[in-house]
Amino acid sequence: MDAISKTNETIYRFRFGTTKKTVQITQQQLNHFPYLFALVSHTDDFAVNKTNDGEYILEYPIFYNWLMAIFQSVIKEQPSALFTELTHEANVIHMLELYDYLCIDPLPLPLLRNQKLVLTNPIDVDDTNKHIEWCQADICEVRNVAIQFIIGISKNAYNLNDLGTINSIFTLLMVIFSNPNNFHSRFRYHTLKLIKKYCFSLFSDNQQKQLPTTQQIIQNINIDFIRYLDNKNQSLPPNFNNTFAWKGIYVSKDKVDTDLQPIRGVYRFKRYFDLEDFAENIFYLEQELIYFRTCFDRLVYLGNSSIAKSFVSRQFTAEPFVDIESFQHDLRQEQKQERKKNEAQLARSGRFNTLPKWPKFDKFKHRSGPKAQKYR
Structure with a gap:
């Protein structure tokens, strides 16, 4: 008899050949494996071997190590588990062949x-x-x-x-x-x-x-x-x-056009300006610029996109944004201070105490007009 879980869900037990290795699969999990689902649903139509305890016996090419890697990958919805859950000794090529054999969605x-x-x-x-x-x-x-x-x-x-x-x-x-x-x-x-x-x-x-x-x-x-x-x-x-x-x-372009709002502000990740390492500041700022350029192709503020907002909140801990006018004002102030600093350095170096170079010319040229040259 098939067991019943605490949630009143049927549990099926499978044994791998004559080994002692078994696996329990719930009805919900079984739905992801069409071959096993058909095996259980049409027991009378197939030459299905079952033990006295009601266990379904799985024969070649279904091996324990291969099936468990596939099982973890499908149930957890993590394709990478196909490799990370498979031991070095296991044959990855045969495992992928079993993946197809079980009729799982590619x-x-x-x-x-x-x-x-x-x-x-x-x-x-x-x-x-x-x-x-x-x-x-x-x-x-x-x-x-x-x-x-x-x-x-x-x-x-x-x-x-x-x-x-x-x-x-x-x-x-x-x-x-x-x-x-x-x-x-x-x-x-x-x-x-x-x-x-x-x-x-x-x-x-x-x-x-x-x-x-x-x-x-x-x-x-x-x-x-x-x-x-x-x-x-x-x-x-x-x-x-x-x-x-x-x-x-x-995503549909209609949804993109709906989600993208007019540019009214920009995110300012102030914590990067507070870092002592200037190179690290530049690196993270460049990463943010790449992010916005590639995702939106232009500066936009995503006001209603739940996908974008969840991504931003997951990747960054952003402080409240300020409007673009405030951002531009701060930038102008920084540029002004930098210009004053450069001018002060030039003054200390003595560059402002030198006269500019004037173009050379012949001061005696054309001293006599055309008439004087005629009678000379």
């Missing part, structure tokens, strides 16, 4: 900012009614975008006959391999396994030499574990500024 291709990757089968998007809104991703979103890109390679989604696409793929791969604090050793290990199978031979000799080996990734597991950022909701490190750092969302 992962979409990610929107990659500032990348021109040619697709094998171009996707028709109505550009007249669609607009991509770019938001800065957190660490968890970065990993999800990256794994969607890697799985897209394994599905032959990108045209590997295009040299520009191959070079772009290599550049993005090096972002993954060179950032062990953002990408788990398992993530990089399984990424390399897939790359070796699907596109490694298409890279140039120089590019192949730059890629790490599986032995190098495994040897550095302990070091990488210390640096790895396990907080899924934390913001990105300041030096992580690349394609994966941005998440694209399709």
